[in-house]
Amino acid sequence: MPSFKGKNLDTVSAEFERSWPAYTTSYRALTDGHLFDGESYSGTWIVCTQAEDSQAKTAEFGFLPPQVPCPPDGRVTNWAVVPNYVGKTGNEARQAALRLGFPNVSSQPLVTEGYDDGSHYERVVCTQDPPAGESMREHYGTTLSLRVADSKGSCSR
Structure with missing residues (x-):
């Protein structure tokens, strides 16, 4: 064979x-x-x-999963955990999340009033769902949702 x-x-x-x-x-x-x-x-x-x-x-x-390298000894490995993306730019978080096994990453500003540009991924991540530290076993293949700073660059409302 x-x-x-x-x-x-x-x-x-x-x-x-x-x-x-x-x-x-x-x-x-x-x-x-x-x-x-x-x-x-x-x-x-x-x-x-x-x-x-x-x-x-x-x-x-x-x-x-294709994002996880095969262990050289073929033994059982542990699932990766969801990283903490808070404080990174949306672009940094998106690229890392796609490599980890999130097929989609959504991004929305914390304050949507008066928000008219498409620069979500250039802004700083304020919150994420799923939260950091959870096992990718439950979240592999799901969407990572990011809330990013408002147009003034602040995570507070």
């Missing part, structure tokens, strides 16, 4: 169904060690480990 390391789950699943139909496969999230339930993880996640038992005709794959 060839190595599937570095390929995404959708590719591996399709190839296995086509080329090794007699094999039973299982997929394990290396971020928490739980077996893949078919709904909690994305098909874009990357295979990091592969274990085959040709006599039992089984194969197990360990996988991680």
Whole structure:
């Protein structure tokens, strides 16, 4: 059996169904060690480990989100936590959040009255949702919402 390391789950699943139909496969999230339930993880996640038992005709794959590098030893890792973006510019927060696994970042000024320009991401982040320190397990694939300084550059209303 060839190595599937570095390929995404959708590719591996399709190839296995086509080329090794007699094999039973299982997929394990290396971020928490739980077996893949078919709904909690994305098909874009990357295979990091592969274990085959040709006599039992089984194969197990360990996988991680594409933003998380595969651990060299293939062991279970911990989910990253949501960083504290408060005090950074909206642009800095947005770039870091997209790399971490937030597919969308929204930004709104604290004070919207008289607000007419589109420079949200150039302003300083005042608050964020989800808050810093929470596990990305609950927030991977969700939107990060930022509230930024008003047009005078202040986080107070």
